[in-house]
Amino acid sequence: MIEIRAAHDRGNVDMGWLNSHHSFSFGQYYDPHHMGFSALRVINDDTVQPGAGFATHGHRNMEILSFVLDGTIAHKDSTGNVETLPSGEFQLMSAGRGIYHSEFNPSQKETLHFLQIWVEPHEHDTAPGYQQKPFEARQGLVPVASPDGHSGSFVIKQNATIYQVTLAEETQQRFAVEKGRRVYLHLIEGMLEINGINLNPGDGAKVTDEFALDLVNMGTKPVLALLFDLP
Structure with missing residues (x-):
């Protein structure tokens, strides 16, 4: 079964300096029908104005993945990491027993556009951790995060395994779904068909009880998406 979470149905919070679209309940946006999917708790599509950002705040017992689509993030946290994330870069922050951090758009001219994703961990109160790197946007599925860090992915x-999906024009990719697993797919760019169902940018697809997913680029531009293989 595939249930579509349409982009235009997402929650939206516009604070002037921040315009955020929430695939699942978050902050001021609450929808009891969209509280997460398996261990996936948050997908926020954030646009931050020049010179603005999130002041220092805390997290605990959450795996927080950021993917920069346009612009740059200036990151600073309580474990001593002071980093810059340019467009195309991923960051995984394991909050563990507790971490404080800030995220800002350091540009005075350009907006920052990024995805912030929360995954609930299967172990709590561990030491906080930080990982950051770009992943090659090669054809097909590239693992970004996995339990064992295989293929150079984050741990x-x-x-759960999170994949970056890239499909060139007129190409397709099959993803085999292990029995009992669930999948969530979030389309970032392009026009994608999943098992005969069309998705537009910002759409998500909740997948249960499917043995395979056929992903087809239906447009004239490359497809960019994230695929979450979940328990």
């Missing part, structure tokens, strides 16, 4: 504290 995530959950029995």
